Amino acid sequence: MGMLRKIKTAPLEDRMQQELAARRKAAESDPFGFAAFDHASAEMGGYSDYSYWGSTLRAFFQNRVAVMLLAVLLILLVFTIIQPLLPYQYPANMIINHPTTGVQMSNIPPAATTVKAVAPAGTRLIVTPWEDDQWMAVSNVLTTIKARTEFTVVEYGDAYCRVELDGQTGYVKNDFSTKLKLPENPAEVPYSSRSNFPIQLYTAPDDYTNNGAPLFASRDALRAEGDGAVTTQECALRILPGKAPFLFGTNNLGQDLWALVWRGTRTSLFIGFTVAVIEALIGIVIGVLWGYIRSLDRLLTAVYNVVDNIPTTIVLILIAYIMRPGVRTLIFAMCLTGWVGMARFIRNQIIIIRDRDYNLASRCLGTNTTRIILRNLLPYLVSVIMLRMALAVPGAIGSEVFITYIGLGLPVSIPSLGNLINAGRKLISTSQSYQLVFPTIVLSIITISFYMIGNAFADAADPKNHV
Numbered sequence: 001m002g003m004l005r006k007i008k009t010a011p012l013e014d015r016m017q018q019e020l021a022a023r024r025k026a027a028e029s030d031p032f033g034f035a036a037f038d039h040a041s042a043e044m045g046g047y048s049d050y051s052y053w054g055s056t057l058r059a060f061f062q063n064r065v066a067v068m069l070l071a072v073l074l075i076l077l078v079f080t081i082i083q084p085l086l087p088y089q090y091p092a093n094m095i096i097n098h099p100t101t102g103v104q105m106s107n108i109p110p111a112a113t114t115v116k117a118v119a120p121a122g123t124r125l126i127v128t129p130w131e132d133d134q135w136m137a138v139s140n141v142l143t144t145i146k147a148r149t150e151f152t153v154v155e156y157g158d159a160y161c162r163v164e165l166d167g168q169t170g171y172v173k174n175d176f177s178t179k180l181k182l183p184e185n186p187a188e189v190p191y192s193s194r195s196n197f198p199i200q201l202y203t204a205p206d207d208y209t210n211n212g213a214p215l216f217a218s219r220d221a222l223r224a225e226g227d228g229a230v231t232t233q234e235c236a237l238r239i240l241p242g243k244a245p246f247l248f249g250t251n252n253l254g255q256d257l258w259a260l261v262w263r264g265t266r267t268s269l270f271i272g273f274t275v276a277v278i279e280a281l282i283g284i285v286i287g288v289l290w291g292y293i294r295s296l297d298r299l300l301t302a303v304y305n306v307v308d309n310i311p312t313t314i315v316l317i318l319i320a321y322i323m324r325p326g327v328r329t330l331i332f333a334m335c336l337t338g339w340v341g342m343a344r345f346i347r348n349q350i351i352i353i354r355d356r357d358y359n360l361a362s363r364c365l366g367t368n369t370t371r372i373i374l375r376n377l378l379p380y381l382v383s384v385i386m387l388r389m390a391l392a393v394p395g396a397i398g399s400e401v402f403i404t405y406i407g408l409g410l411p412v413s414i415p416s417l418g419n420l421i422n423a424g425r426k427l428i429s430t431s432q433s434y435q436l437v438f439p440t441i442v443l444s445i446i447t448i449s450f451y452m453i454g455n456a457f458a459d460a461a462d463p464k465n466h467v
Contacts, residue, residue, distance in 0.1 A: 052379065056382075056457075056460050056461045057460070059459070059460035059465055060456055060457055060460035063456040063459075063460070065452060065456075066452055066453050066455075066456030066457070069448070069449040069452050069453055070449070070453050072445065072449060073445075073446070073449040073450070073453065076265070076442075076445065076446070077269065079262065080262050080265045080266045080269065081266070083259070083262040084259075084262075084263075088242070088243055088244035088245070089244065089258075089259060090244060090255075090256035090258075090259050091259065092255070092256070092259040092260050092262075092263035092264075092415050093255065093413065093415070094255065094256070094259075095253055095254045095255055096240070096250065096254045096255065096256065097254065098210075098213050098240075099130065099137070099240070099241060100128050100129075100130055100137045100213070100214050101213045101214075103213065104253060104254030105239070105240070105246075105250055105254040106250060106251070106252050106253065106254045107249070107250060107251070107252055107431075107432050108239070108246050108249050108250045109249050109431075109434065110246065110247060110248050110249040110257075110434055111245055111246060111247070111249075112245055112247060113243075113245050114238040114239050114240055114242065114243055114244065114245050114246075115236045115237065115238055116210050116215055116237055116238060116239045117206070117207075117208050117215065117237045118234060118235065118236055118237065119140075119204075119206075119208055119217075119231050119234070119235045119237055120231070120234055121231050121232060121233050121234055121235075122230060122231060123140070123203070123204055123208075123230065123231045123235070124140065124203045124204065124225070124228060124229075124230055125138040125139065125140055125203070125208065125217070125222070125228055125229050125230070125231065126138065126139050126140060126141060126142065126203065126227075126228045127224075127227070127228050127229050128214045130214075132241060133219075134218065134219060134241070135216045135217065135218060135219065135241035135242075136216065136217050136218075136219055136222055136229065137214040137215075137216055137241075138208070138214055138215060138216070138217050138222070138228075138229060138237070139208055139209045139213075139214045139215060140202045140203040140204050140206070140207075140208040140209070141200050141201065141202060141203075141209060141212075142168055142170045142201040142202065142203055143165075143168070143200075143201050144198055144199070144200055144201070145165060145172070145195065145198065145199050145200075145201055146198055147195060147196060147197050147198050148194055148195075148196070149165070149194055149195075150192055150193075150194050151163045151164065151165040151172075151192070151193060151194065152164045152165070152190050152191070152192055152193075153180075153186070153189055153190060153191055153192075153193050154169070154189055154190045155189060156174075156186045156187050156189055157174060157205065158174065159173070159174060159175075159205065160172065160173060160174055160202070160205035160206075161174045161180065161193075162205075163193070163201070164190075165201065168201065170201040170202055170203055171201070171202045171203070171204065171205045172195070172199050172200070172201060172202070173199065173200070173207070178195045178196075178197065178199045179195060179196045179197065180193050180194075180195055181193045181194050181195070200212070208237055210239045215237035215238060215239060216237065216238045216239070216240060216241040217231075217235050217236070217237050217238070218235070218236075221233050221234075221235040221236075222235065246258065248260075248261055248434065248438045249432075249434050249435070251423065251432075251435055252432075257420075257434075257435060257438060260415045260420060261417075261420060261438050261439050261442060263415040264415040264416045264417045264418075264419065264420050264439065265417060265442055265446075267327065267410070267414060267415060267416040267417075268397045268400055268416050268417040268418065268443075268446075269393075269397070269446070270327070271327060271330055271331060271334075271396055271397065271400055271416075272392070272393035272394065272395075272396040272397045272400075272446075273393060274331050275331055275334045275335055275338060275392060275393075275396035276389045276392035276393045276396065277389075278331070278335045278338075278339075279334075279335055279338040279339045279342055279388075279389075279392055280342060280385060280388065280389050280392070282335070282339035282342075282343070283339040283340075283341070283342025283343040283345075283346060283388075284342065284343075284346055284378075284385065286300065286339065286343040286346075287342060287343035287344070287345065287346025287347045287350070288346060288347075288350060288373055288377065288378070290304075290343060290346075290347040290350075291346060291347035291348070291349070291350030291351050291354065292350050292354055292369070292372075292373060292377065293369075300343075300347075304340060304343065304344065307337055307340050308337075308340050310337065312337050312338075313402075315333060315336055315337050316333045316334065316399060316402075316403055317403070317406070317408060319332065319333035319336065320333055320403050320408035320409065321408055325408065325409065325410060325411050326410065326411075326414070327410065327414065330399075330400055330403065330409065330410065333403075334396050334399055338392065338395075338396075341388065342385075342388050342392075345384050345388060346381060346384070346385075349380070349381050349384060350377055350381075353377065353380055354377070358376060359372060359376050359377075362376060382461045383457075383458040383459070383460075383461035383462050384458070386454060386457045386458055386461060387454045387455065387457070387458035389454070390450045390451070390453055390454025390455075390457065390458075391450065391451065391454055393446075393450050394446055394447040394450045394451065397417060397418075397443065397446065397447070398447070400416060400417070400418045401417060401418040401421055401422075401443070402418075403418065404416065404418030404419055404421075404422045405418065405421070405422050405425075409422075417439050417442065417443050420435070420438075420439035421436065421439050421440060421443070423435065424436025424437075424439060424440070
């Protein structure tokens, strides 16, 4: 910045030196004459290129961390808008059921693909009735062997054993869950065995199902053979007939958590921005009137004492309990007392500067109150206003999370970060803890970004940091 300032002021200093040299020469020729006044020369000492907002933006963009977080925040905001328009996206509130079984696709862990397994060429698969031109519902389950049913083991394996039952040959899992009855030397085959539980008889030593439900394969990779099909090449088997993955997994209702997180982020950011703007408008108006117009000081101080002495949490709970749960209710409840902090800051700052010389001179010259407030007072308060607004957004989102946490927030039909975090916290010690991790990460990014950007912009807006 110093180098840039030197480059800008170098021509100005040269001109001033030339003007001083000309005046010195004139004074030597007529030492007792009057010095001529030149308006253009008099303006040379002023920094006419100064712009408050230009200098503020230059100071802000020198903070690399704040600029990086601003870029991250803008990308996040844009993505929440365009996400539903991207390909392979599920609707946020859609409950996804398995097409053939009708069972909800609940608690599926995060994955970047819908591929559950890959069957090598020549694998025999059983076709489940399913009408589709592109996909076929398949599995490699020949039948389900009832508990305590005798069958013959013809080949022993650590993971799977090849068995015969009623003229059918296939494979069964050899693990603790099946509890196969084994002889002293299982490698000596054949021998008779049975399981204490119902077990699946597979066509191959692998499980090509999704927890027993059929998987889906492209018709191009299959060849019909009898009542089933055989893979003609290495074939990807998918949990659903499509390529839309569950990047964040699914919840216990079978909803896509990826879509829920971004829909919830849009809802929470809308609440945060709306609350921040309304609080700023009310707080600025009341704070300016409170600090500048002396006759209103006692009245507005009494109003402030009444509102400030009511705990904000109590107000949020009462409003959310009395009114119908929804976005408008939350915004109204937060704005009812949220303006108090902004008004107090504005009032205190205006009391400090309202009687300074330039304000007294403006009043003596007959300048109206509105112009004094807009031109003399508010420019000094930009940093405070921007900081308070930046912190109001994550503050409003945090309040929404808290209200939802105690059961008085938005209904579950309206996705929000509060709803998602409230649902995910119950699963923190289970394998479905990802349902808490992803919305919490998004909330953390928003909170940290607004805090850092607000502080950086407040510092940049301070005239003492300008050149």
